[in-house]
Amino acid sequence: MLKLCLPRGVNIGPNDLREATAKVLDGQDCHRFFHYDKNGKPINEKPASRFVGGKGFVGFISERNEDDIKDLMYPVLQAIQTPKLFSMLNGLMPKIQVLQFEKKAFITQEPKVYSVSRCIDKKEHRKTLGEEGRLAVLFKSMLIQAVKEGVLPTLPEEQELQLQFASVRDLGFETQFQNKNKKWMHMMHGQFIANIDLQGVWQMGGMTSRGHGLIFKQNKKGIFQSCL
Template sequence: MEQQLFKVSIPEGEKLYGPQLRQLVGEAHKGVLDPEIFNKDENNRPLNKKPSNRFYTTRNEAVFISEGENAVKNVQSVMGFMLLALKDKFPEHNITFSTVSTNKSASVSAKPIIYSFHNIVKKRRNDIAKELSNEQTVKNLIIRELESAYRNGLIDDLPPTESLLITFTEVNEKGVKVTDAGGEYASMFSGKVVMNIDLKGSWQIGSLTAKGYGRFYKEFVRGGDNEQ
């Protein structure tokens, strides 16, 4: 699957989070952009589907990513408003930007690969979900994402789960408020996992990915690829 990314530098010493970035761009465009850019319908209600357009941040970059046949068009429509929003946010700093084209894919790896995951969100509303360990909860989300990738042709073959050798070296949990009405909270997980799948491109797992949650990326390997 084609992915187009628009990246803008975050000045050293400054912090910006995915939901903030999305809100800043939302305020800057003043109704010009297609609401689907923000995973919403024409009545400003969230779309009930996995978002193909997402905002997220890393330690030093603000990123808008779009997937699929309209990816280039979507990035072009967002670029100006995102630059305007970040120049207003950091008026005393020079910021740089770039566009990157990638292909999202997955393949079975002969060797285990270490991944980090950051703020994977999962609502655990029923007793069965609440009784699962943190590791099993995240593992289920990873498997679900890989199964979706297989159905969508991003991976040619998906071997049995046990052959993926999914092993967690670190899982941390905290709560995140996911709805204003009633103040519903969900679990949010960060950590590291080792598995025999090689992921290319930009991946996010779990809920609230349109707001930048759930980044899942390969750890830096000296002399190898480190696509994020």
């Protein structure tokens, strides 16, 4: 992970960094870093590299190899010096870290408290499930993918997982893709508890390459932090 620790009071979203980096690269490696094919169409699979961000940080992660981080380091450094981001940084340079982490998940006896930020559901037919139902489906889809990747040995039963949502907000929005198509999305924030300990960077829902659906875990002080 390439992590930019932002100065106090500065807020730069993952899509801000993504757009600025894309302009620096000017069409190069779009399939590698931005989840588009050579024709500018989104690739229909889980992105192995993603721009992410939260309180006090923004960055880029790759689940492929370290070369992605090394090769994107200089373009990101150029991106934060472009007029828009430099202005958002108030002329201050963020502290830059390169981190390695292992993605893990363990079933627990006691529940952990989580929040999910800007989680996207593209499936309109799921509106009958309500906001909590939508998020439950997306969370379980994330766990199914984790089983396929070997991160989680087996999919926990509902009774074992004990997934419960404390609060959910649906903040729908319209987005425009590179091919100029516009689409209405359901974007949700939520807090939930579950008998599972997530470690590493976890995201659920759609548009994760733009930083959506990042999951934060509540620490002992009651503060939500990334699961690193």
